[in-house]
Amino acid sequence: MRTGKGAGEGSAELLIEGVAKRFGDVVALDHVSLQVAQGELLTILGPSGSGKTTLLKVVAGFETPDAGRVTVGGANITALPPAKRDIGMVFQNYALFPHLSVKANVAFPLEMRNVGRAEIDRRVGEALAMVELAGYEARLPKQLSGGQQQRVALARAIVFNPRLLLLDEPFGALDRKLRETMQLEVRRLQRRLGLTTIFITHDQEEALVLSDRIAVMNKGAIQQIATTTEIYERPANDFVADFVGESNILHGTMSAPGLVALPDGRKLMVDSEAAPGAKVGVLMRPERFAPGGINEFTGEIVEAVYLGTTFKLRLACEGGQELLVRQPARGPLPAAGTTITVGIDPEAIHVF
Amino acid sequence: MTTRAAWPALPALILLLVFFLFPVVRMLGFSVEAGTLDWYAKALGEGLYLRVFWNTFEIALLVTLFCLLLGYPLGFLMATTTPGWATFGFICVLLPLWTSVLVRTYAWMVLLGRNGVLNRTLMESGLTTDPLPLLHNFTGVLIGMVHVLLPYMVLPIYGAVRRVDPAIPAAAAGLGASSARIFWRIYLPLTLNGIFAGSVLVFVLSLGFFITPALLGGGRVMMIAVLIEQQVRETLNWPFAAALSAVLLVFTFAVYAVAQRFTQSEATR
Known part of the structure; x- marks a missing residue:
C-alpha cells in the first residue's frame, strides 16, 4: 500500500486505527487504518460490498467496530453514540424529516443543542443562504426538487459547525448535469468552511473531481490511499488500476x-x-x-x-x-x- | 378517476344488499312503524337511556385510550426489532385475534372472578387480603375489551412505524437527538396516521361491542349493544331496540365521517 503526499500535511483530525467489523462470516472491514487531515476532503472509493459504507457507519456511530479505534481531534469516539459525536452527515436519500419544513429541518440539530431562538434563526438563515435556498424556509421536503432536497440535507449537516462532515453517495439520485453542479458546489462549500470531510462513492469520476485524496477500498481493506493524480497515474495494484479509469x-x-x-x-x-x-x-x-x-x-x-x-x-x-x-x-x-x-x-x- | 369495470365486485355487492342492507333497513323500519318518532324521543329523552349512551361512549373512549397506551409500544417494538422477535410479536397479537371472542371472554372470567386465578394469586402472595372486584363491573369490561380490541390498535401502528425510513431516525440521532427526542419529534408525528387509524377502529368497534361487556359486565355494566339485546330478547320491544340501533348507527357513522375528514386533510396537506 502506498501513501500519498497529502497524508502528512496538517494535523490528523480524524484517525481510524485498525478498525475491524464482521457480519457473521462476512468480513466487512479488515483492520482498516487511515487518517484525514484538518480541512481535507478524503474520498472512500469502492464497489458495493467493499466495506466503504460500513466504515462510514463506524465513523458516524451507527455501527460498533469489533476492534480498532476512531479518534476525532484527539478524542476517542469509538464508544460514543451518534448523538454525541458532533458529526454532520448527508445520507444517500437525504433522510430529510418529511413532516418538517425546510427551516425546521435545518434548525433541528441546533434545537437538539438547545441553541436560543434568535441564534437558531440567524444560523439557519446563513446556512440556507450558503446553499442558495433562502426563501424556501416554509416548504416541505416533498415540495422541493431532488437537487434542492440535497441542499437542505447539506445545510442541515453543516449548520451546527460539526467537526466532521460525512457524505454517503449523496449525488446518486441526481441526473448528470445537476450532479456535476452539486459536486462543484459541495467542493466550494467544503473548502470555504474548511470542513474535514469524508465522501463515499462508487463513482471514480466523481472521486477524481472532488477529492484531495482518495482511499480505494475493496473486500474490506484499503487498497491505496493517495492523491487523485497518484491514484490514476500510479495505482498500487490491479484492483486500483482497473477500478479507476x-x-x-x-x-x-x-x-x-x-x-x-x-x-x-x-x-x-x-x-x-x-x-x-x-x-x-x-x-x-x-x-x-x-x-x-x-x-x-x-x-x-x-x-x-x-x-x-x-x-x-x-x-x-x-x-x-x-x-x-x-x-x-x-x-x-x-x-x-x-x-x-x-x-x-x-x-x-x-x-x- | 377509474373507468375499470365494476362487475367483479357485483356478487359481493348483491350479497351485502340482500343479507345486510335489506335486514338493516327493515329493522330500522320497526322504529317508525307507529308513524311517530316516539321511540326516538324515549331513546334520546329519558335520562336512563342517555346514561347508557354516555356509558358506552365513556367505555369506548377509555378502551381506545388504554389500547393506545399498550398498543403503541408493542407496535413500535414489533416494527423496529429483529425479524425473529417481530414474528413472535405477530403470533402474540394475531393468535388471540384468530380465537373466538367468546372463548377469550370466558377465559377472562376464569382469570378475574372472585375466586379467579388472579385474585387467588394475589391473596396467597399476601398482596391483598380480600378479593378485588374485577368481574361483573366496569373494570372487568374494560380489561376484557382492551384485550379483545388490542390487535386492531397494534397493527395500524406497526404499519405506520414500518413506513418510517430507518435513515430518518438515524439522521436525527446523528444530528444530536436523544432517543426521547427522536420519539417525540420524529416517530410520533410520522406515525400519527397509524395512531389515528387504530384509534378510530377501536373506538368504532367498542361502540357496538356486545359479547365482552355482556359477559364480563354481568348485567351491571350497561352498554348500548347490551341494552338493545335486552330489548329484543327480554322485553320483546323491537321498535325501541330498532330506535336505539338507529341512534347507535348514526353516531358511529358520524364518528367515521369526522375521522375520514381528518385523514383526508392529512393526506392532501
Missing part, C-alpha cells in the same frame, strides 16, 4: 533493468527501477498510446466507437492480447477489421 493491465517479469518480459515472449521497455526477476504488473492507459511510441502494438480493430472528442478502439493484437486504445477523434472513424499499429513510450507505462 480505463486500463490495459498486463503481467510479466522484469528481465533486465527497464525491461519487462510478457508471458507471450514480448519485451516492453518501461521506466522502472524494479529489480530483474521481480513479478510486476504493467498498466497502460488507453489515452497514452500514440502513433510512433517506442513499444509498438499491431492489431486488428475489433470495435471502434466514436465518443466526440476521442475514438475508442478495441484491438486484437498478435499473440491474443486485447488492447483498449483512445485516439483523438480526427478524420474518419477507423473501420473494424483494419489493422493498425500504435505505440506507447516507456514513461507512459506504469509498473507496479
Whole structure:
C-alpha cells in the first residue's frame, strides 16, 4: 500500500486505527487504518460490498467496530453514540424529516443543542443562504426538487459547525448535469468552511473531481490511499488500476533493468527501477498510446466507437492480447477489421 | 378517476344488499312503524337511556385510550426489532385475534372472578387480603375489551412505524437527538396516521361491542349493544331496540365521517 503526499500535511483530525467489523462470516472491514487531515476532503472509493459504507457507519456511530479505534481531534469516539459525536452527515436519500419544513429541518440539530431562538434563526438563515435556498424556509421536503432536497440535507449537516462532515453517495439520485453542479458546489462549500470531510462513492469520476485524496477500498481493506493524480497515474495494484479509469493491465517479469518480459515472449521497455526477476504488473492507459511510441502494438480493430472528442478502439493484437486504445477523434472513424499499429513510450507505462 | 369495470365486485355487492342492507333497513323500519318518532324521543329523552349512551361512549373512549397506551409500544417494538422477535410479536397479537371472542371472554372470567386465578394469586402472595372486584363491573369490561380490541390498535401502528425510513431516525440521532427526542419529534408525528387509524377502529368497534361487556359486565355494566339485546330478547320491544340501533348507527357513522375528514386533510396537506 502506498501513501500519498497529502497524508502528512496538517494535523490528523480524524484517525481510524485498525478498525475491524464482521457480519457473521462476512468480513466487512479488515483492520482498516487511515487518517484525514484538518480541512481535507478524503474520498472512500469502492464497489458495493467493499466495506466503504460500513466504515462510514463506524465513523458516524451507527455501527460498533469489533476492534480498532476512531479518534476525532484527539478524542476517542469509538464508544460514543451518534448523538454525541458532533458529526454532520448527508445520507444517500437525504433522510430529510418529511413532516418538517425546510427551516425546521435545518434548525433541528441546533434545537437538539438547545441553541436560543434568535441564534437558531440567524444560523439557519446563513446556512440556507450558503446553499442558495433562502426563501424556501416554509416548504416541505416533498415540495422541493431532488437537487434542492440535497441542499437542505447539506445545510442541515453543516449548520451546527460539526467537526466532521460525512457524505454517503449523496449525488446518486441526481441526473448528470445537476450532479456535476452539486459536486462543484459541495467542493466550494467544503473548502470555504474548511470542513474535514469524508465522501463515499462508487463513482471514480466523481472521486477524481472532488477529492484531495482518495482511499480505494475493496473486500474490506484499503487498497491505496493517495492523491487523485497518484491514484490514476500510479495505482498500487490491479484492483486500483482497473477500478479507476480505463486500463490495459498486463503481467510479466522484469528481465533486465527497464525491461519487462510478457508471458507471450514480448519485451516492453518501461521506466522502472524494479529489480530483474521481480513479478510486476504493467498498466497502460488507453489515452497514452500514440502513433510512433517506442513499444509498438499491431492489431486488428475489433470495435471502434466514436465518443466526440476521442475514438475508442478495441484491438486484437498478435499473440491474443486485447488492447483498449483512445485516439483523438480526427478524420474518419477507423473501420473494424483494419489493422493498425500504435505505440506507447516507456514513461507512459506504469509498473507496479 | 377509474373507468375499470365494476362487475367483479357485483356478487359481493348483491350479497351485502340482500343479507345486510335489506335486514338493516327493515329493522330500522320497526322504529317508525307507529308513524311517530316516539321511540326516538324515549331513546334520546329519558335520562336512563342517555346514561347508557354516555356509558358506552365513556367505555369506548377509555378502551381506545388504554389500547393506545399498550398498543403503541408493542407496535413500535414489533416494527423496529429483529425479524425473529417481530414474528413472535405477530403470533402474540394475531393468535388471540384468530380465537373466538367468546372463548377469550370466558377465559377472562376464569382469570378475574372472585375466586379467579388472579385474585387467588394475589391473596396467597399476601398482596391483598380480600378479593378485588374485577368481574361483573366496569373494570372487568374494560380489561376484557382492551384485550379483545388490542390487535386492531397494534397493527395500524406497526404499519405506520414500518413506513418510517430507518435513515430518518438515524439522521436525527446523528444530528444530536436523544432517543426521547427522536420519539417525540420524529416517530410520533410520522406515525400519527397509524395512531389515528387504530384509534378510530377501536373506538368504532367498542361502540357496538356486545359479547365482552355482556359477559364480563354481568348485567351491571350497561352498554348500548347490551341494552338493545335486552330489548329484543327480554322485553320483546323491537321498535325501541330498532330506535336505539338507529341512534347507535348514526353516531358511529358520524364518528367515521369526522375521522375520514381528518385523514383526508392529512393526506392532501
